[in-house]
Amino acid sequence: MVAATQGGEQGWSSRTAFVLAAIGAAVGLGNIWRFPTLAGENGGGAFVFVYVVCVILIGLPMVLVEIMLGRAGGGHANAIGSVADVAEQSKVSRKWSIFGGCEVLAAFLILSFYSVVAGWVLNFVFISGADFFGSLFSGAPLAGAHVGEPQEAVTGLMGELFASPWRMLLLHALFMATTLGIVAVGVHDGIEKAASWLMPSFFVLLVLITIYGAFTGDFARALAFLFTPDFSRLSPTAINEALGQAFFSLSLGSAALITYGSYVGSDVKLAPTAGMIAAADTGVAILAGLMIFPIVFTAGLDPSAGPALIFQSLPIAFQTMPAGALIGFAFFLLIFFAALTSSISLLEGPVAWTIDTFGIARRPAAVIVALASFVVGVACILGYGAWSDVRLLGFWAIFAETDILDTIDGFTGKVMLPLAGLGLSIFAGWRADRRLIEAQTGLTGGAFLLWRGLVAWLAPFAVFLILIFGLFPWLLG
Numbered sequence: 001m002v003a004a005t006q007g008g009e010q011g012w013s014s015r016t017a018f019v020l021a022a023i024g025a026a027v028g029l030g031n032i033w034r035f036p037t038l039a040g041e042n043g044g045g046a047f048v049f050v051y052v053v054c055v056i057l058i059g060l061p062m063v064l065v066e067i068m069l070g071r072a073g074g075g076h077a078n079a080i081g082s083v084a085d086v087a088e089q090s091k092v093s094r095k096w097s098i099f100g101g102c103e104v105l106a107a108f109l110i111l112s113f114y115s116v117v118a119g120w121v122l123n124f125v126f127i128s129g130a131d132f133f134g135s136l137f138s139g140a141p142l143a144g145a146h147v148g149e150p151q152e153a154v155t156g157l158m159g160e161l162f163a164s165p166w167r168m169l170l171l172h173a174l175f176m177a178t179t180l181g182i183v184a185v186g187v188h189d190g191i192e193k194a195a196s197w198l199m200p201s202f203f204v205l206l207v208l209i210t211i212y213g214a215f216t217g218d219f220a221r222a223l224a225f226l227f228t229p230d231f232s233r234l235s236p237t238a239i240n241e242a243l244g245q246a247f248f249s250l251s252l253g254s255a256a257l258i259t260y261g262s263y264v265g266s267d268v269k270l271a272p273t274a275g276m277i278a279a280a281d282t283g284v285a286i287l288a289g290l291m292i293f294p295i296v297f298t299a300g301l302d303p304s305a306g307p308a309l310i311f312q313s314l315p316i317a318f319q320t321m322p323a324g325a326l327i328g329f330a331f332f333l334l335i336f337f338a339a340l341t342s343s344i345s346l347l348e349g350p351v352a353w354t355i356d357t358f359g360i361a362r363r364p365a366a367v368i369v370a371l372a373s374f375v376v377g378v379a380c381i382l383g384y385g386a387w388s389d390v391r392l393l394g395f396w397a398i399f400a401e402t403d404i405l406d407t408i409d410g411f412t413g414k415v416m417l418p419l420a421g422l423g424l425s426i427f428a429g430w431r432a433d434r435r436l437i438e439a440q441t442g443l444t445g446g447a448f449l450l451w452r453g454l455v456a457w458l459a460p461f462a463v464f465l466i467l468i469f470g471l472f473p474w475l476l477g
């Protein structure tokens, strides 16, 4: 029995439970906050195109690699142990597990800033919720409380939050505590239950708001923006960004899929499951674009506004729309649900490792990891105030201008996740025992050869090139 699932727990109760939890891990702030932001900043269609190519040719094969390594990893529920175990079964060096270590560390770091950003989401859940319920009783049904106010007043909501480190801290703490509460309960009663409620609610809200945007917003322009590629706007950095985003969004390189894979029963066919996860994640990212950009364009907002797009531009837009208070509330609730199922699995990876490595029980392990990650998150918050001059990687040109949160986000997304992917693609493609892998994936004949070809040749090659040129853009002259 898997160490992290000992004590009466069994792992997933069904394949559906696993698929929902894995989709819950994949679908998160990455889809709704990061993807539209990146698409907006990089000119829309061309970025979306490169992104989808990265998902199909590299992301999807790697999703299968990670789940497969997790299940093959002889009863270890953590990324390091699983890779070491598969290495041992394949009679190669256990040192390959260093890439599993890279994943656990990445998950820990991502969780720290993820929880801070999710705290911003919570802020707007509360504000828009107060708006909505207030308007229900004030006789101005569903119109935003800020209708008619100058735009600056609404923009100020974001400024207010950023001017108040204590508020950010409190929200960050609240979100982390919620995540901890669920992970501490366990795989079956905590993670699985949460996903089975939150994910369906998320999908219903997503579809409803997209339909609403299609009727009230500039849907045609959003379609053109997302699907008409202008390749002249593609820089090497944008390609690096697209690959990094594919890894981030699919939760690759950050221990989640390996760990969740270790809880999967031997009867589950992994290849179709990997396909479902990748398809759902990409579908949600594109739907999120179709939900957000009609509203952005109708309100005359700037699609390349960057990270403020969601938290600053959209609240303004909601104020002017029919039933805006209701939609605004539903919108932020939806992001909160997505963020929570992701943070749960961000925490689970390092927690599973802590349980296995130190032989302690789930609850203390969860508390320790969450607390440590919370502290790193506090540093991110200070990066908006007292520590705003701190440049963690200031010596490195691409990070010379970024605050603490953006540096951790950039370093994990652009360096750590692709690096783990590079290592594990070489491991799975070249070093791991072929028969072991073939049996785990359930792929046969041509499908297996295609998958293995992508993993052994294309993934390492493409990831390596993109890493080099993205991180050292001056190499291209």
Ligand code: TRP
Pocket (backbone or CB within 6 Å): 025, 026, 027, 028, 029, 030, 031, 107, 110, 247, 248, 249, 250, 251, 252, 254, 255, 256, 342, 343, 345, 346
């Ligand atoms: N995929 C998540 C999102 O899109 C973010 C993420 C990255 C993640 N790595 C992860 C979530 C590991 C869970 C586990 O928001």
